[in-house]
Amino acid sequence: MRRRSAASHSVGRRRFLTLSAAGLVAAGLPRAARAQGKRSGELVAGLSERMLTLDPANHYSISSTSVHRHMFDPLVDVTNDSKFVPALAESWRAVNNTTWRFTLRKGVTFHDGTPFNADSALFTLRRVKDNTKLIKSFVYQDIESVEKDGDYSVVVTSNRPFGSLPAHLTMLGMLPPHAAKNEEAFFQKPIGTGPFRFTSWTHGDHIVLAANPTYWKPGVPRVEKVTFRFIPELSTRAAGLRAGEIHVVDRVTPDLVETLKSSRGVKVFDVPAVEAQRWIFQLAKEPVKDQRLRQAISLAIDRNVIIKDLLLGYGRPVDSPVPPGLIGHTSLPAKPYDPERARQILKQAGYTNVSIDFVLMKDLYPKQLEITQAVAAMLGEVGIKVNIKNLEIATAREHRSAGTYDMFFSGWAHMPHDPDWYFGQWFTRAGSEKLTRYNNPRVEQLIAEGRVPDPKVRQAKYEELERILWDEEPEIWPYYSVAIYGVSDRVRNFEPRRDYYVLLSDVAIV
Amino acid sequence: MTDLFVTDRSLEAGPPTSHRRPLNAPAVIGGLLLALTVLASVLAPVLSPTDPVKPQFSRRLAPPWGLGGTPAHVLGTDNLGRDILARLLHGGRISLALASVSVLIAAAVGIVVGLVAGSGGERVDALFMRLADVQLALPVIMLAIAIVAVVGTSPAALVGVLALSGWVLYARTVRANVLTIRRLEYVEAAYTLGASDLRIVARHILPNTLAPILVIGSSQFATMVLLESGLSFLGMGIQAPQPSWGLMLAEGRDYLSNAWWLATAPGMTISLVVLGANLLGDGLRDLLDPRLG
Numbered sequence: 034m035r036r037r038s039a040a041s042h043s044v045g046r047r048r049f050l051t052l053s054a055a056g057l058v059a060a061g062l063p064r065a066a067r068a069q070g071k072r073s074g075e076l077v078a079g080l081s082e083r084m085l086t087l088d089p090a091n092h093y094s095i096s097s098t099s100v101h102r103h104m105f106d107p108l109v110d111v112t113n114d115s116k117f118v119p120a121l122a123e124s125w126r127a128v129n130n131t132t133w134r135f136t137l138r139k140g141v142t143f144h145d146g147t148p149f150n151a152d153s154a155l156f157t158l159r160r161v162k163d164n165t166k167l168i169k170s171f172v173y174q175d176i177e178s179v180e181k182d183g184d185y186s187v188v189v190t191s192n193r194p195f196g197s198l199p200a201h202l203t204m205l206g207m208l209p210p211h212a213a214k215n216e217e218a219f220f221q222k223p224i225g226t227g228p229f230r231f232t233s234w235t236h237g238d239h240i241v242l243a244a245n246p247t248y249w250k251p252g253v254p255r256v257e258k259v260t261f262r263f264i265p266e267l268s269t270r271a272a273g274l275r276a277g278e279i280h281v282v283d284r285v286t287p288d289l290v291e292t293l294k295s296s297r298g299v300k301v302f303d304v305p306a307v308e309a310q311r312w313i314f315q316l317a318k319e320p321v322k323d324q325r326l327r328q329a330i331s332l333a334i335d336r337n338v339i340i341k342d343l344l345l346g347y348g349r350p351v352d353s354p355v356p357p358g359l360i361g362h363t364s365l366p367a368k369p370y371d372p373e374r375a376r377q378i379l380k381q382a383g384y385t386n387v388s389i390d391f392v393l394m395k396d397l398y399p400k401q402l403e404i405t406q407a408v409a410a411m412l413g414e415v416g417i418k419v420n421i422k423n424l425e426i427a428t429a430r431e432h433r434s435a436g437t438y439d440m441f442f443s444g445w446a447h448m449p450h451d452p453d454w455y456f457g458q459w460f461t462r463a464g465s466e467k468l469t470r471y472n473n474p475r476v477e478q479l480i481a482e483g484r485v486p487d488p489k490v491r492q493a494k495y496e497e498l499e500r501i502l503w504d505e506e507p508e509i510w511p512y513y514s515v516a517i518y519g520v521s522d523r524v525r526n527f528e529p530r531r532d533y534y535v536l537l538s539d540v541a542i543v
Numbered sequence: 544m545t546d547l548f549v550t551d552r553s554l555e556a557g558p559p560t561s562h563r564r565p566l567n568a569p570a571v572i573g574g575l576l577l578a579l580t581v582l583a584s585v586l587a588p589v590l591s592p593t594d595p596v597k598p599q600f601s602r603r604l605a606p607p608w609g610l611g612g613t614p615a616h617v618l619g620t621d622n623l624g625r626d627i628l629a630r631l632l633h634g635g636r637i638s639l640a641l642a643s644v645s646v647l648i649a650a651a652v653g654i655v656v657g658l659v660a661g662s663g664g665e666r667v668d669a670l671f672m673r674l675a676d677v678q679l680a681l682p683v684i685m686l687a688i689a690i691v692a693v694v695g696t697s698p699a700a701l702v703g704v705l706a707l708s709g710w711v712l713y714a715r716t717v718r719a720n721v722l723t724i725r726r727l728e729y730v731e732a733a734y735t736l737g738a739s740d741l742r743i744v745a746r747h748i749l750p751n752t753l754a755p756i757l758v759i760g761s762s763q764f765a766t767m768v769l770l771e772s773g774l775s776f777l778g779m780g781i782q783a784p785q786p787s788w789g790l791m792l793a794e795g796r797d798y799l800s801n802a803w804w805l806a807t808a809p810g811m812t813i814s815l816v817v818l819g820a821n822l823l824g825d826g827l828r829d830l831l832d833p834r835l836g
Contacts, residue, residue, distance in 0.1 A: 268800060288622075292801050342600035343623075395778050402794065403622050406784040410598050421783050428692060 072244060074542040075258040076524070078535050079270040081284040083237050083263040087220045089206035090161040090169045095446065096283075098204055099534045100261050103242055103254075105206020105225035108135055108154065109199045113531055115307065115358045115450040117199050121149060121207055121226065127486035130194040131177075137185040141249045144224045144231075147209045151181035156210040158189065172201050172454070196486040200451035228254040228538040238263060255526075255541040274299055274519045280542060281524060283535050285517040286399045287345040293519045302529035305349055306516040307356050308446040310398070312391075312408075313459075313508040314439065317470035321389060321439045325382045327506045330440075331368055332375035333415040334408055340512050343404055348512035353499050355452045356513050358531070360488055361495030365503050368510075375415045388418040389439035394429040401442050404511075434467040444514070448532055452495065456480045460502070471507050570826020573761075576819030580812070584635035591629035592616070596784045599624035604802045619804045622794065627808050634786035634809065639816075641698060642767035645705035646760055652706065653713020654756065658744055660714065661721025672718070675711045683708040683770065684777070691779045701780050705767050712759055720752040754831035762824030765817040772813050788813050 082096035089101045108122035122135040141149040162173040175191045182188055189198065207226060212219040223231055228250070229242035239262040244254045262279065264270045271289055273279035275296045285293065285301065293299050314321040321327055340348040351368070355361040379387070391409065393401055402423055409419035419440075424432065432438045445455050458464040461480055465471040476498050483494035518529045525541040583590060592615065593599075602624040606612040612619050618627040660671035687704045694700045721744075724730055730747050738746075772789030774780035781787035783794070788809040795805030 267797075271800070286797070288798065288801060338600055342603060402783055406623055407598050407600070409784055410596070422696070423778050423782060424696075425692075425778070 072246075072255055072257060074256045075260070076256050076281070076537050076540060076542055077260045077262060077279050078537060079262050079264045079273055079279040079282040080535060081265055081267070081270065081282075083265065084234075084240065084261070087223045087231070087234065088167070088216075089204075089208075090157075090164075090167045092168055093448065095448065095533045096261075096263065096535075098448065099536065100240055100242075101206050102227070102534065102536055103229040103259060103538060104223060104227040104231055105208070106141075106227050107203050107205055108137075108207065109202045111200070111203045111450045111532075113304070113528055115360075115531075117203070117450075120203075121154075122202075125199055127196070128188070130485050131191050133189045133195070133198050133486070134182075135187045135189070137187065138249065139185055141226050142247065143209045143226050144245060145209070147211065147224075149207065149209075149226050150184045151187050152184075152210050153207050154187045155179055155181055156213060157205065157208045158187075160208070160213070161205060169201075169205065193481075194484040194486065196484050196491060197449065197451040197453040200449040200453075204449060229259055232258075254538045256537070259537050261535075271519060274521065277521065280521040281527065281535055281537070281540075282519045283516075283533060284399070285519050287347040287517070288400075289519075290345070290347070290517060298522050300520050300522050301517065302520055302527065303347060303515050303517045304529040304531050305357070306446065306514040306533065307359060307448075307450060307531045308444060308514040308516075308533075309351060309354060309356050309510050310348075310512050310514055311443050311445055311508045311510055313441045313443050313469050314506075315436050315441070315469060316472075316507055317436055318439065320384065320387055323382065324505060325378055326384060326387065329375040329378040329382075329384075329415065330412060330417065331506050331509055332371045332378070333412050333417070334509065334511065335370040335411055336368065336511050337370065338411075339404055339407060343400060343407060344512065344515075347515040347517060349515065351510040351513055354502055354508075354510055355455070355495065355499065356447065359447055359450055359452055360491055361452045361483075361499065363492075363496045363499060365500065372411075372415050379416060385416070386418070387416070388420065390420050390422055390437075391440040391442070392429050392432050392438040393421065393423045393442045394426045395423050397426060398442065398444055405442060436470065440509075443508075446514075446533060450532065453480075453484060456483070456495075456498070460498075460507070469507060473501070473505070476501055567826050567829050569822040570830060573819045573822025573824070573826055576815060577764075577823060580635055580816050580819070581639060583632055584639050587629075587632035587636050591626070591632045593626045593629050595625060595629040595633040595786050597625070604798070604805075606802070607804050607808075610804075618808050619802075621791070621805050622798060622802070627791075627804065630786040630791055631788070631808060631812055634788050634791060635812070637698075637781055637785065638768060638771055638788045641702055641705065641771050642764055645702045645709065645767050645771075646764050648702065648706040649709030649763070650713050650756060650760055653710040654717050654749075654752075656710065656714040657717025657752075658721060658748070661718040662725065662740065662744065662748075668718070671714065675714055678707070678711050684773070687774055687779055696779060696782055698781070701771065701774060704774070705770055708770065709763055709767065712763065713756060716755050716759060717752050720755070721748055724748050724751055754827075758824055758828045758831065761820055761827055765820035765824070768813065768816050768820070772809075 080096040080099065082094055084097045084100050085094065086092050086097065089105050106121045108120060109125070110118050110120040112118055121138050121141060123138050125133060125135045128134050135154065137151060137154060143149060158173070158176070158179045161167055161169055162176045164170060175193055175195050177190045177192045180188050209224060228245055228248045230245050232241040232243050234240040239260055242259045244257050248254065264273065267284065267286060267289065270279065270282040271285070271293060274282045274293070277298060290301050293301050314327055316322050336350060340346065340350065352364045353362050391405055393405055405421050409421055412419050433441055447455060457480060459469060460471050461477050462472050479494045479498040483491045483498070485491065516529060516531060516533050520527050523542050525543060527540050528536070530536060600623070602616070602620050604622060605616050605620040607619040608614050608617045616626050616628070618631065621627055621630065656671050660668045686707065690700060690704050724747065730743060733743055733747060771780060771787070772792065775787045775789030776793040781790055783790060791809035792806050795809065798805045
């Protein structure tokens with residue numbers, strides 16, 4: 034643990050110095066000079082996951098969200114500490130529990146000169162609600178109507194409270210209404226209001242973006258050109274970084290940190306991610322539907338060993354199902370490691386020779402096979418036999434929807450920085466139907482009540498429902514993940530994001 | 544592969560003659576290499592220093608002895624602190640057992656099919672040989688993916704896949720031999736004397752095909768070890784935490800830049816066993832092929 038805290042301190046100090054230096058420089062210069070003088074150079078980022086589409090409404094991929102954020106602006110932005118801040122919407126407020134009102138920014142144009150106004154927001158929102166083929170469509174099905182009130186104001190009403198709407202809008206880039214004419218052609222060469230313009234995309238390999246000189250935010254972007262290369266193999270990304278061909282890489286694993294740190298010209302940034310690792314139980318299946326067995330499993334797992342010895346400190350102990358920083362996070366008593374008590378519970382409940390299947394989606398999460406083997410050994414100590422099934426992702430998902438597993442290595446990155454989606458997906462009857470078969474009417478009611486816009490109400494409801502989950506243990510939350518990035522020391526002002534996004538609009542290179 | 548076939552000319556002399564040739568160096572070296580690995584694997588429970596499956600987190604990624612490590616872990620430890628030598632030895636049990644069993648099954652099936660096809664008339668022959676063509680046309684890995692998707696991963700399924708990939712070679716060789724031998728004078732003489740089909744196959748045909756089968760078997764053993772490792776590497780074979788050479792290789796891949804011994808040790812072992820089996824196969828061929836020497 035010492036190693037990790039040392040690392041994060043050094044990063045914090047470095048970031049602080051960078052920021053204060055930038056602030057000092059900024060204070061002494063007129064705005065225009067700052068904006069002009071700083072735009073130069075080219076940034077190359079290596080992302081772990083391939084981008085599959087240029088349509089911001091048709092994916093939930095983290096890499097794609099990163100890339101799209103440079104071309105498209107959403108209505109709402111989210112900061113690294115999960116605060117929602119204006120982007121294309123200057124302000125918003127909940128008129129009542131089922132109505133949101135957004136006031137839009139004036140004087141913004143799309144890359145082709147089309148002005149951004151309420152019609153763009155109307156088009157984008159109605160499109161994602163009405164075209165149910167779009168992957169993000171299901172989130173917006175609660176919307177009843179999207180109307181404009183003047184040219185720069187939009188009113189969204191929903192048929193039930195939709196408090197997480199601003200959070201979801203952080204992931205929905207605004208489109209010009211003329212995209213409707215021929216969507217297929219539009220998304221070959223898309224246009225947004227973002228800090229970069231689309232230049233070219235070689236499928237599965239890389240995308241090139243060029244600075245938008247008329248971007249509405251002064252001083253942004255700070256480079257002429259950004260290239261995102263898609264490189265799933267970590268060792269290849271790391272080699273590119275060490276060779277200086279790539280300036281930023283995401284998804285570095287703990288074992289590689291020391292190697293990168295000792296490479297000349299490379300810095301390593303780490304930050305607690307908005308992601309809780311989770312091992313879900315199949316709650317309709319013997320024997321893990323028995324809460325006593327789940328409790329015994331939980332007691333038999335030494336989470337500290339996993340965090341300290343396997344993740345080398347790049348993980349944090351869990352104190353609530355929702356990671357810190359998000360609405361609903363609360364501090365609950367840590368889950369103890371007590372194999373003796375686990376054996377007792379198993380004995381009292383009459384479990385002998387328990388054997389469970391632990392299914393993994395092959396190569397999806399860093400170090401998952403290693404961690405699962407450690408867990409198998411820990412459970413073996415209390416007399417539970419674990420059969421590890423490391424399967425192709427599609428096959429593993431089939432097992433998950435068929436319910437033919439006992440434990441399943443699943444994660445959850447809170448991409449919208451709001452837990453409503455997580456709760457609705459995993460702890461309502463409809464949401465978990467093809468996943469864990471979770472069913473608790475009280476929890477379902479609390480999730481529904483937690484959908485209102487009032488953050489105080491939401492926090493109270495979520496705290497109550499998390500206490501229920503903490504006792505029921507429908508899943509094990511072994512650790513909160515840590516996001517690790519490798520960055521060239523030529524890069525200035527890089528912010529390691531907690532949501533795994535690689536955002537380069539404010540980043541410069543020397 | 545045609546040089547493995549016993550040709551007409553060689554058989555015109557009649558039943559195998561017994562002029563002995565001295566053992567050649569490749570066969571001896573290959574045989575020794577194989578014998579050593581098999582022996583080490585059989586004795587794994589005695590030889591291996593620690594439990595091959597139980598993690599020891601405090602000893603993670605210890606380098607091999609002499610390269611910064613200790614004699615307690617001669618080949619170092621892996622990402623969960625398990626002794627690599629122990630895992631190699633136990634993994635050898637699994638890898639070698641799977642390879643031998645599948646070679647035996649493939650040979651048994653292949654010999655029977657070859658004998659039936661060669662002596663059972665044109666239609667039977669055509670049926671089996673087309674079946675063999677179909678089998679040869681399917682890439683093994685693709686077949687393995689399909690089978691694993693249906694029946695799941697288990698050692699039995701793995702043996703099935705391996706055996707399925709191997710029987711054709713035996714069937715074709717045996718069939719070719721049967722077709723030739725059937726027309727030889729001493730076989731026809733036996734027919735004339737009233738010997739039954741079964742007797743002719745057992746007494747005259749089978750003994751004459753054993754040499755090429757031995758050769759194929761030993762070189763195929765190498766292929767099977769490689770294939771088993773390949774499938775386990777891809778996650779379609781042995782499942783963690785059980786050790787298998789291919790799986791160890793796969794787990795070590797992520798550590799190449801900071802702990803090279805994880806992948807190197809199983810990689811070297813696979814190479815040595817494959818080399819041994821191939822040397823033995825070559826040596827046997829030199830020894831048994833009447834055309835040579």
